Amino acid sequence: MPRPPKRRTVDALPQHDYFKPPGAPLSGLEEVRLSVDELEALRLKDKEGLNHEACAGRMQVSRPTFHRILASAHRKVAEALTEGKAIRIEGGRFRLRRSYLCSHCGQIVSGDGTGEADVLTCSSCGSEELVRPASGRRRRRRRRGGGSGGRG
Numbered sequence: 349m350p351r352p353p354k355r356r357t358v359d360a361l362p363q364h365d366y367f368k369p370p371g372a373p374l375s376g377l378e379e380v381r382l383s384v385d386e387l388e389a390l391r392l393k394d395k396e397g398l399n400h401e402a403c404a405g406r407m408q409v410s411r412p413t414f415h416r417i418l419a420s421a422h423r424k425v426a427e428a429l430t431e432g433k434a435i436r437i438e439g440g441r442f443r444l445r446r447s448y449l450c451s452h453c454g455q456i457v458s459g460d461g462t463g464e465a466d467v468l469t470c471s472s473c474g475s476e477e478l479v480r481p482a483s484g485r486r487r488r489r490r491r492r493g494g495g496s497g498g499r500g
């Protein structure tokens with residue numbers, strides 16, 4: 349029986365979501381679509397150099413699942429590089445890792461993805477008084493004043 353795929357936890361949204369060979373006209377250019385969680389797998393494994401277990405832990409998935417995500421990402425990137433295709437990064441099943449604000453020193457503390465602020469302490473001053481930053485990154489969109497996408 350198919351079960352709904354679990355969401356993978358990612359640290360941040362990509363800063364750039366489109367890559368294409370220089371000079372290639374957009375029309376007629378083939379694209380591969382890399383999901384945000386696939387990019388995160390590449391980042392953790394290939395850029396940060398974490399092992400599979402650590403990567404899986406960061407993304408809150410099993411190791412076989414992580415392996416699958418990574419293999420798919422490798423295949424797509426290789427396809428784009430060797431065949432001169434553009435890469436569009438979008439979509440996927442993921443959620444952003446929550447971050448908290450230390451009300452003592454103002455440090456931003458990354459959550460572990462489970463949303464349990466009360467088990468975290470500030471990495472800077474050790475305080476346990478962490479609050480959610482008052483940024484409106486919620487599921488529900490406010491009807492007014494939506495567009496300010498400033499993060500960080």
Ligand SMILES: [Zn+2]
Nearest residue numbers: 450453470473
């Ligand atoms: Zn602090």
